[in-house]
Amino acid sequence: MILDNNKRNPSNIVSSEITPREVFENRRQFIKAAGFGLAAGALSTSFLAQAATVVGGETKGDGVLIGRANAKNQTTKATKLEKIPAYKKTNYGSDEKLTSYEDVTTYNNFYEFGTSKSDPAIHSTLFKPRPWSISIEGEVKKAKTISIEDLMKLAPLEERIYRMRCVEGWSMVIPWVGLPLASLVKWAEPTGNAKYIEFVTANDPKTMDGVRVPVLDWPYVEGLRMDEATHPLTLLAVGLYGEVLPNQNGAPVRLVVPWKYGFKGAKSIVKIRFVEKMPLTTWVKAGPSEYGFYANVNPLVEHPRWTQSSEKRIGAGLFAGRIKTKMFNGYDEVGQMYAGLDLRKNF
Ligand SMILES: Nc1nc2c(c(=O)[nH]1)N[C@H]1C(S)=C(S)[C@@H](COP(=O)(O)O)O[C@H]1N2
Numbered sequence: 424m425i426l427d428n429n430k431r432n433p434s435n436i437v438s439s440e441i442t443p444r445e446v447f448e449n450r451r452q453f454i455k456a457a458g459f460g461l462a463a464g465a466l467s468t469s470f471l472a473q474a475a476t477v478v479g480g481e482t483k484g485d486g487v488l489i490g491r492a493n494a495k496n497q498t499t500k501a502t503k504l505e506k507i508p509a510y511k512k513t514n515y516g517s518d519e520k521l522t523s524y525e526d527v528t529t530y531n532n533f534y535e536f537g538t539s540k541s542d543p544a545i546h547s548t549l550f551k552p553r554p555w556s557i558s559i560e561g562e563v564k565k566a567k568t569i570s571i572e573d574l575m576k577l578a579p580l581e582e583r584i585y586r587m588r589c590v591e592g593w594s595m596v597i598p599w600v601g602l603p604l605a606s607l608v609k610w611a612e613p614t615g616n617a618k619y620i621e622f623v624t625a626n627d628p629k630t631m632d633g634v635r636v637p638v639l640d641w642p643y644v645e646g647l648r649m650d651e652a653t654h655p656l657t658l659l660a661v662g663l664y665g666e667v668l669p670n671q672n673g674a675p676v677r678l679v680v681p682w683k684y685g686f687k688g689a690k691s692i693v694k695i696r697f698v699e700k701m702p703l704t705t706w707v708k709a710g711p712s713e714y715g716f717y718a719n720v721n722p723l724v725e726h727p728r729w730t731q732s733s734e735k736r737i738g739a740g741l742f743a744g745r746i747k748t749k750m751f752n753g754y755d756e757v758g759q760m761y762a763g764l765d766l767r768k769n770f
């Protein structure tokens with residue numbers, strides 16, 4: 424994954440942050456897609472522009488796509504998002520200084536909308552988070568679907584202020600609104616064979632320019648062990664700052680697992696599968712030596728290309744200096760789930 428640098432361009436990602444074999448595979452896939460999968464007429468300007476940047480062509484500024492709104496005519500303030508009518512406040516993180524709404528909604532990782540931090544806010548305007556439903560499959564008594572409206576009624580919505588630590592070495596403090604994932608798990612009625620949950624996210628090339636480019640193996644998939652999924656800290660977020668989630672933050676519903684690196688927090692979930700075996704997740708597939716299934720925040724396990732012992736708090740200011748990263752991102756109560764597990768091997 425990418426080191427925090429707003430000005431980096433996508434061509435650098437390919438050369439320096441994905442292993443050569445993956446670059447080769449991706450180029451092959453891309454060439455195949457361009458040659459056979461898609462008729463030339465189906466390629467939008469922005470697809471061509473983005474494809475060119477990712478496959479090693481010229482970057483236009485900060486990887487900005489051609490033929491879409493740009494940062495200047497599309498600010499987050501322009502979008503009036505619906506307030507969440509009722510939710511209860513909690514004590515989680517009540518002593519933390521919040522990251523500003525502006526930073527939370529304009530500095531994002533959501534590669535389906537592009538690989539720059541600014542891309543998701545700019546390029547997610549065509550994405551339609553409603554109507555929405557999640558399909559529940561696999562090791563459950565009966566496969567079923569649930570609408571976003573019904574999901575939001577499974578348990579009282581609560582506001583929880585959580586720290587989020589990205590594997591890239593930056594962090595934020597975000598006031599989420601959501602409900603415990605445990606309440607959905609209960610509603611889903613998993614069978615005794617369900618040992619893990621797989622989360623599959625939206626993959627719509629019509630509204631998500633980024634999925635036309637094989638930087639990751641789409642759709643984005645994440646997973647949790649059953650005890651992690653039902654841990655009281657694990658949240659299905661449907662809002663932030665008291666409003667429904669902006670598209671760039673994973674509307675209409677995303678996972679939040681505060682003791683794990685941010686990439687575990689799958690955005691815009693469309694499918695939840697209960698499974699017996701550990702799911703093969705997107706970042707593990709992309710770089711198994713760099714990203715593990717557990718991905719617990721751990722200052723003692725260095726990323727092969729950078730330190731995990733400290734982090735930059737977004738919005739803290741130019742001279743703020745880095746903060747020491749805490750084991751489990753400071754959520755010590757989860758430690759007991761990993762007793763007997765070698766957290767260096769199971770990183
Ligand atoms: N579907 C999807 N989910 C995703 C990602 C992504 O690229 N696609 N990026 C992840 C990463 S690396 C991080 S740090 C968080 C960022 O969440 P935020 O932009 O809401 O702060 O989302 C995670 N969820």
Ligand SMILES: [Mo]
Pocket residue numbers: 532588589590591684685686
């Ligand atoms: Mo991340």
